[in-house]
Each structure stands twice: as structure tokens, then as C-alpha cells.
Amino acid sequence: MESTEDEWCAFNPMAKDYYDEGGNQYTNESGQNLIDEAPVPPKDEQEQRAAKQAKYPYLVVPKSNPYVTEKMLINFFGRALIKEMEFRRMSRVYFIYFENIGSLEAARQRVERYPNLIKCITGRPQKERDINIEKVISTEPMPKPGPAISPTERTAVNHNREVPVSGGEQKHPEFLRPPLVTKADYQKGSLLATNDATQRYLNVKYEFALERHDVYKLKDETRIPQVVLHFRSGRTIPVTTVAAPEEDKTETLLEDGVSKCVVCQNWTDTFCKLCKMPFCDASCFADVAEQHKQSCGKGEILKLDEKVGRKFPKPGLPPSGSKVRITAFEQTNVVYVRSADIQVDVAYYTVLMEVMMLGQTASKLQSGPVCGQIVLYKFEGHMSRALVLNVDDPNDIYVVCMDFGSVEVTQLDDLYECSSYLAGLPCYPVAVKLRGVPRRFVGPNIREVMYELDQSLVFDMKYSKREYDFSKGLQIVVMTEIDINRSLNRLFKTIITPVEPSVSDLGFKEDCLPYIPLSFGKNIEVVVMDNTFLKCGFVYCTSRDLAYEVSKMQRDIQEYGEKIAKCATFAPPINELCIAKYEGKWCRGLSIELKGDGYPSILFIDYGNIVPTHVTDIRPYPPQFIFPIMTTQLDLIGVPEEPTNAQIEWLEHYYPTGTGITCSEIIYCKENNTYSTRIEKLQELLSLD
Template sequence: MADIKDDWSDWNPIAQHYFEETSNKYEKVMEAPAKDNDNLARLTKQLQYPYLVIKKKNQFITENLLRNYFGDIIYEIEYRSVPREFHVYFHNIGSLEAAWTKIHQFPNIVHCVDGRGQQSNSFNTALLKESEVKTVAQLPPSSCEPNSVNLESRTIQLSANKKKHPEFFKSPIVIKSDYSNKSSQLAANDENFRYLNVKYEFMLERHGAYNLEETIEKGQAVLHFRSGRSIVTPKNQLEAKPTHFELQLEKLAKKCFSCKCYTDNSCKFCQMPFCNTICFDALAAVHKESCNKGSPPVIDDTIISKFTKLKLPPSGSNVKISAFEQSNVLYVRSAEIVAEIAYYKVLSDVMFRGKVAPKLMRLPHCGQIVIHKSSIQTVRAMVLNVDNPQAIYVVCVDYGNIEVTALDTLYECSDYLAGLPRYVVPVLLRGVPRRFMSPNLRSMLYELDHTYTFVLKYSEREFDPDKGMQRVILIESELNRSLNRLIKTIVTPVEPSISEIGCKEDFLQHVHLPTGKNIELVVMDNTFIKFGVIHCTILDYAYEITEMQRDMQFYGDSIAKCEFFAASKNDLCIAKYQDKWCRGVCMELVGDGHPSILFIDYGNIAAIHVNDIRPYPPQFTFPILTTEYDLLDMPVDITEEQLTRLEKHLAIGAIINCDEVIYNEVDNNYSLRLDAVQKLTM
């Protein structure tokens, strides 16, 4: 009991509990740093890491909110209570650019301080001790100047020099001299100069990039998609033979003198058979002379010889789409009962009479009416261009679409068939811009062919004399929906938000180029030729690539509002190269503000600043038409002189005749053999 304390006046149980080591949880208590040490550490950190200063405007702006808002790109967050600011440090300049882009995309969430801070919060470096200044001076210098390209940190080789992308423009099918040529019939058969400067928009289908004939079985019918129109054919086509019923029909009914179809209508005085008022009007002149005599007229093919003029159905009438030519040019015909019957009678007459038409033995003239026989259908056609006998451009006058064919598919058209009325009229959709024919737009327009009925609305004051077409609005009759608005929505790209996941390269279709010997290719890029790599495509695809760029310029200049964008690795983007917006893939981010962009339509790789990069819109589903080729027989150590000769021979935009194009299935790549390579590198 000797240890019992008698005087309890000094005893403080709280103090004893605090200073007892077994109960004290704060075993390691560090001394608060001095104010100068804090400023020195902050200055050191600001020299090492890029940062943003964010004001704490309200109680909801916390450190957890900022970490969730920016994600894993944050290195550290420092809160200063006196100015009520967060200093958010990032790993590199690329992370800072991504954070700055997100702040501009959602400016109402956090408020970033712009410009120089207040004088009271600035750090006076003169107060630093000599040793402290020496410590700051020993920091490693920045690897690159602001807005400069860091080449040392890149693992992907950039193109040797910034060469201009090649451009290829398609020649119009018909030019003005074709109308004034003495042997041409275009001026008589196309009074509105409708086909002047028209270009063929279905070259990708012709080369198999899109399905030229996509067959869908519907009962006993097969649906073919071809050059802007759908063709329905029987699943099993049988040779037409006269049946017993048809033989009896000739005894019971008579054929119309105009369209040669069976009918029971006839003139009460002379017994001349005719189907309807259209057929009767076609025979009115000769009927008037013979009817008074009480005998039907003698009809031959020379009676109806003039190519009839086109007439647009009146505003407010029902129409159907027969074909499409561009994103804003469609061909329509009347859907009224009488016009429908007359239209299909013309098609039937052309099909039956065209079977016995003689073959053309020489090249036709521009504007000449011929019979075009394909493996699917026999139609009337007007010749537009005969520069190449193996690629003759014709327009199917009863549908409106333009096709490319050869001389052996064309036959002579009689005056009677040439004089049959035309019911298909081209129209220009009001408010719909001309855009590249993407796969989504093509599939939608093919579905509209012959399946929907539209109400036609227009004002004659809106006739476009330069294009020879009437501006119209088409409204779907059942649901009262505007086709103009639908097409405009499809062709107008929408800028995706920063939070959306970007599109990868496999989002787009890769079109395979032809293989074999003696293949003509166009050089799209040769900046990696010293590594034995060259990028090429065929000439028809080069035209399409140039057409795509029109949509890229519109998106980059008018649609995209994001002032700068840092795409993730392997994501698609729209980047500006030599003042033109092009498609690209982000190959590498090194933190200097210049991601490495591979331009997939050409093949070159360049460092593009984030100010010249925009998010990739998902509406751009254009296929990739350029392929990378490995040059065979390239020397291992090529000299500068050999390289100069090779670059001159394989210049960008040059059309080369390849001795052999080989596809390697194992490596999934293409190889190119050129005899000129061996000669130029000797």
C-alpha cells in the first residue's frame, strides 16, 4: 500500500492517458513545415507537373468530386484553404489537355481560374535560401518547348516530310459540247439540260465495295439492288411460251394499236382497239382520218416517233420513287391508278418488243434511244457517253438511274418504242444538301424504292434552271413524315460528346483491292518508301476518296464546336492536315500536345496539334479504300540517290502499272512487285 498516492491535487487523468505510449495512437508526430518550405515544395511540383487551379465555388466542389470528374489522369490534388482553391496536378501535358477539353465541354460543373494568380498568393523567389534556389535549379529541363513536337519520346515513325494529299476529280458524264454536237441527239431529248455535268455516284457498287446485287428472297421473287434502283425478278425465270389461254384470248379480245396490249375497248364507228385515253391520244391524228371511212387506221412503228417530254405530276398528288441518283436527287412517278396502269404497260411493251430488237453494230450517238438488255431486265435507255466502248454510260428512261454497260448489251430501239410516253421525272429535294453516298443512306433509299407512297408538294417558282429540276418536298402519305427531313438527318454528322467512347478503325469497312498481274494503282503516299512500304488504291476509288473530303470539310468547319480534342490511342478522329480536314487514327500520345495521326485515306503519319483535331462522328461510315503494300525486291541499305529516283518514279498521285499484286493470307497484307524497283535501285 506504500505505492498509493496520498496527494491527488496534481493528477490529470486526461493528460496521463494522452502521454501514455500504449494508448497514444499518434506515435509519429511531425513538426509542421515552415511557410517557405511549403511554397518551395509547391513551386517544385508546379515545375514538374502541369496543373489547373479550380475555385471552390460551393460546398459540393470537393476532392472526391474532382477525382471522379477527371478520372485516373490526376497525379495529385492540393487544397489551399485561404484562397479556397484546388491545385489539380496531372501526369503529363496530354492528361492536362484531356482535362481542359472536358472542362470546356461541361463548363457549369467546375470553374477553372484563367490567367495569373493574385499577387498576395505569389511566391517571392528572392526569399529562398541559396541552397533552396540551387535545389530548384537542378530540376531537369523540359524536353520540349511549348507547342513544339517532341520527336525523342515517340515510338512510331512519322512521315519524312509533309507532302500534300493528292486530289482526283471525276469528269462529268456529259459536257456542254455534247449538246451542241451535230451528231448528238441530247439537245432534242434533254431540253432542260438535266444531265449536264452529272457524275456517276455508284462506282463503289460497280467494283464490289458494296453489294451490287443483294438478293433477298420474298416468296418466289428476288430483289436486286443496282445503281440506285431495286429490281424485282421471279426466283425461277421460265422461257415465255404461248399458253392455251393466250391463244383463246386472241379470238376474244383485240390488241391496242398503241401499246399492243389486249383490251376490249374500241371505237364504236371504226372498231379501232385502244386501252385508255393515253393510247387514244397517241393515235388521234391517224384515227381522225380513217374513222370517217368506217375502217380502223393502218398502224406502223413510224406513227409514234417523237420522244415525249417529261411532265411532273401536279403538286399534292401521290407519287412513288423509282430510283435515286444523289443524296438530294430522286426520280418519281405518279402513283395514281390510271398512270400506274399506263406505266406498267410501257414497261411490258418494251420488254416484249425488246426481245426481238436487232443488236447495235456500231457505237451509238449521245442522246440516242436504245434497248439495254441485262441479265435481269430489258429497258429503254438514252446514251450519255460513248468515250469507252467497254464503259458506255446510259440512263434508263423508265426508271431514271444511270448505268455503265458495254456495247454488246445495247440493241436498236424502234421509233414506236422510243415514242412511248415517259412517266419518271427527276426532282431536287428542297433543303437537303448533296453529300457522299454512305452505306446507311444507300440502304435506306433502296428500301424506299417502289414500297412507299409520298405526297408531292412544290411551287413552280422554285424550279432550278441550272440543274433542270424542280425543288420539291416529299411527305410519306400514311404517317405524314417528311422524307426531306429524314434524309437531311442521316447525311448531317453530329459531333459526339467527350464522354462517349470513340470509334475504332474496325468500325469502318476495309475494301480489298484487286490482285493479279498488270494492275493499275494510284500512289496515295510514298513517305515510308525507304522502309519498303507504299500506300495505293485504284483510280475509281481515288475519285471517291476526294468526294469524301467534301463532307469532312463541312464537319470540321461548320459542325464540330470542340476547339481542341485529344483522341485516345487507336481511336478515329478528324484532323486538319495542311488546312484540310481528313480522317485519321490516333497512333500515339507522348504528352507534347501533338498526337501521332495516321491518315487512313492516304497512309501518311503526322504530328497534329490538339487544336486541329475533332471527335469522329459515327455517321461517317465511309469505307477505307487505301491499302498498304510491301514493295518486293527492295535493297536492305538503300542510298539517298536510289531513294530519290524511287520517289520520283513512285510520286504521290502517279498512276503506276504493277507487274503483280499479291495478297498474303497468312500475314493478311499485300505485296507489290515492280520491275522498275530493281532497275532504279541498282
């Protein structure tokens, strides 16, 4: 059969061999194939993937960098959590399947804890899949679905509860500590107006009241070179010894090249190259120039004139850009600093040594001091100058240590007479306010950081004179540690700012918080925090000092509930802490019962009342709030198991919330860790009809 011309034109054996990929072989000179052939996917691969995605929860992890490998993911999530793993080459993602939803939540928590390691999304079916199930044959009609219930919708409260609930809606009591110093104390001619002309101590605060109750489990002191840091006061006390009378005071040259100036007796590293006479600067050298000229190079001891006296650098706020050291903390945003300049540093310790040495012969105060009086305060065997602020209670006299800045509470036995010479010595610590750091409750976390910043650290302090708090009389500054370039302002703000935890995180139990028990004995004065359970025979109380701390603590909790917590609804598990709203204010709470009505029973641990609270008024408890529990349940001895209504009314009338009562005796039972009390006139009230 003859072929046509068109058929011969289409005949091209070379092109057929070129386009035939079956004959292509990508090998090197040794015969090794350079391209791995992709395995032939099974026919039912899509069905298998769909079945796994419908059966198991899974995460999708993109291979964003070479470090994301199969072994890395197994080590990250844990082999026990992973059911199966699949890598898709085309989309370059890992499909990680888990056995159940609990394993998926555990894996998600690890991703949230280390968000910089991997990124992932929760897998969901991309389209609806048909699942073959047998139809259920029934003659009964299917029930109609009920209306959807919104978690934010407030329904009726289920009053059928196993735990007792507080009756009424009384407000939580608020206790405000009276100011240490008022304007009346600065009247013209008073000692306070004379010794504090700038009215610096008008706004001074005492923020370390919890230390007197041994709340913090820290060491009493730590020793660093030549300094003892006492955690109870937050200030450093130099270790000094009084020189023996026979000691030769002319021997001033020390091994480290630092000596005492022959003029002002301050330490210096400047000296004459010929006779090794130490002096601070040109001013000190000018005072002894003539005497030095006569004795220099002759090996004679310099004899000083009586007119040559001790000199001290001028006190005050160091200029911006100066190097400073911290001497004490007053609040979370107020610290006392002094210049780290060598002359000021030496003069500062010279004043401390002068006060300690001359204070050993000082006589005790025979009568109570007055506001504004400068006295000597003995602490741990060391003397320091102090300014008396408040003497309302002779057993609790508030003083401020002038050479440190810390406010202390002491008694008359620890106060001594201060001579005019010691009172006239310069005072170098100056209070400044940290920019951007709010005033917060001094809890264990911020307190521990405060007391680690001892006087051995040097900070670079910068400020602008335009930023000045005239209401407090404080300069606003920014302080940076020069060794590691760490901002003190940012550090404090980070520590005291609470962070809302995820609802999937494990909550905090009540035993995570420290507890301050009531002192037991006779004639103990307490204040009533809540009296709604007088019908049950107990009342919640605390001491007045701790009641002030409870009210101060609410400032931080309110800030967290209003501005930081963003969770719309939260139902805490039983026996877990939370932040709940009561009468418009956020407080610390403990979940003690869950009901299906959306109102868990919340025990407000700082007061004592139990109130059903809607889930929209509850927030997760932040880990930064490790404030102690200061309220105690007191069982009333003598109250019958079922008191009459008249007896309950009399009890609530005589022991209202927010008032102080005197317990004739408080008894502590160590076996079950409970407190009970006998209250004056209790039996008389119960006998009334």
C-alpha cells in the same frame, strides 16, 4: 404573500394549454396519427454530409416529378455504380454518391444518352472546408509552381517518336472524275441534243461506284408483289411474262375488278354496267361509241376499227400536290419520280412490258454506241430503254435508264438495238431536287434507306415554280410519305448530317469501317496516294476509281470539321479514329502514338502519311462516317532495308504522289493480310547511283 394586480392579469391557463404543442395529437377516429413526426437529426449530420461530399463524387438530381424515386434512380444508374443515396425533404433533391470518378462518368453518360428522363448537375462543395492534416516538416524550400500551360498553346514538336513520321509537307492528291456529258456533246444536230432537248443529263452524276466493289453487305434483291427490287441498281424491275400465242386476249375481266381498256390497252376499273366493256375515260369511250352501241347487251365481242389505237397520258412533271412514286436515286438530293395516278401508273407499266416483250427479239449492237443514242439495256435478264452518255472506255459504257433514271455502267455485250417505235414511247420519270437536302457522299447509311423506299410507297409532292434550280434544270420539291406523314427531305437531311460525339463517349476503332482491298494479279494499275515511306520500302496506293471516291468523301469531312465540330481540343486514344486537319483541310485520321508535347501522331488512313498534329486540329470521329477504307499499303519487293539517299530520290522522282503506276504483279499474303508488289523498272532505278 399577496399577488399584485399585474400578475393576475398575466395568468391565462387556457392560453398556455393552447400554445403547448407537446399536447397536440393529430389522430383520426381509429387513433392513427395523421402526421409523421420528423426524425430528430443527429448532431453531426452536417459533418457527415461534408465528409461524404469531400470523399465521394456525387450527382444532384431534383425530384422534378413523381416518377423520380429512389427505385427509379437505382434502376436507371445501376446498383453497382451507386455507393450511397440520400434524399433531402426540404430541398426535394437526391444526392447520389459514387465510389470513384469512373462510376460518375458512366452515370453522366447515361444522363446524356437519355436527357428527357432526368435532369442533374455534378455536385461540388459549396464552400471551402478545413481538412485536418499533419504538417510536413521539411528543411527544403517548397518548389515554385511552373507557369500554367494552355492546351491551345502550340509548343515545340517532340521529334523523339517510336513510329516513323512522314517527311516534308506535300499536299494530299485530289482526283476529280471527268463529267459524263459536256456542252460539246450537245452541239447542234447531235443525237444527244435531239434526244435530250432540255439538257437534263448535262449535270448527271454517278454516285454508286462503291457498289461495283461489293462494299455493302446487303441482300442482292428483295421481292415484293409483282416487283423485284435490285439493290445493285436501286430500281425496281416488274416481273412480267409474255402471253402464250393461244391465250384468248378478249378475256380481260380480272378477279379484282381491274381490266384492260379495249381502246388503249391500259388497266382500268371503269366498265359498262351492261356488257362489262372496260374503258379508261370518255375519250376512249368516244372512239368506240358506235361499235359499242351495236354490240352492247348482245353478248358479242367488240370488233375494233384499225384507226383505234393505243393512247398514253402526257408525260412530264406532275402538278404540285400530286401523289408520286420514286423510281430511282441519282444523288442524295436528286430523285426520279413519276405520277401515282392510276392512268399514269398503268401506262408506265405498259411501256415497261412493251419494251421487255419486244426487246426479246432485238438484235445486239454490232459496234460501239455513240453519245445520245437510245439503246436497249439488258439487266438481270430484263430489257429497258437506255440513253448512252459516255463511251470513252468500251469496257465501261455509261448509260441512263430512261424509264427509271438510274445511271448504270455496262459493256457492249449487254446493249441491243432499239427500234424507233420503242424509242418513241413516252418516258414518265422526272428528276426533282429535294429542298434543304445537301449533296453528300452516298455511304452505307443513306444507301440502305434509299433502297428501302421502293415503288410501293406513295409520296405527296409539293413545290413552287419560283423555286427552280436553273443551273441543274431541276424543280425543288418537298416530298412527304402519305401513310405515316414522314418528310423525306427531313429524313435524308437527318441521316447525312454528322453529329459530333461527346469526348467522354467511346471512340471508334479502324475495324469499325469496311475495307476495300486491292485486286491482286498481274498488270494492275494503281495511283500513289502517298510516297513518304519509300525509304521504308512501302507505298500507299488505290485504284483510280476508288481515288475519285476518296476525293468526293472529303467534301463531307470538310463540312463536318469547319461547321459542325465544336470541340476546341481533342487528344484521341491510341488506335482510335478521329478527324484531323492537314495542310488546311480536314481528313480522316487514326491516332497511333501520344506524346506529352500536345502533338499526337496521326495516320491519315485515306492517304498513308503520318504527321504529328496538334490537339487543336483534331476532332472526335462522328458515328455517321462509316465510309470504307480504300487505300492499301503496298510493300515494294526489291527495296533494300536501308536505301541510299540517291535511291530514295530516284524512287520519289519516278513514283510521286498523285500519279498512276503499273504494277507488274500484286501479291497478297493471306497469313498476315499484307500486300506486296513488283513494279516495272524498280530494279533498274535502284541500281543507279
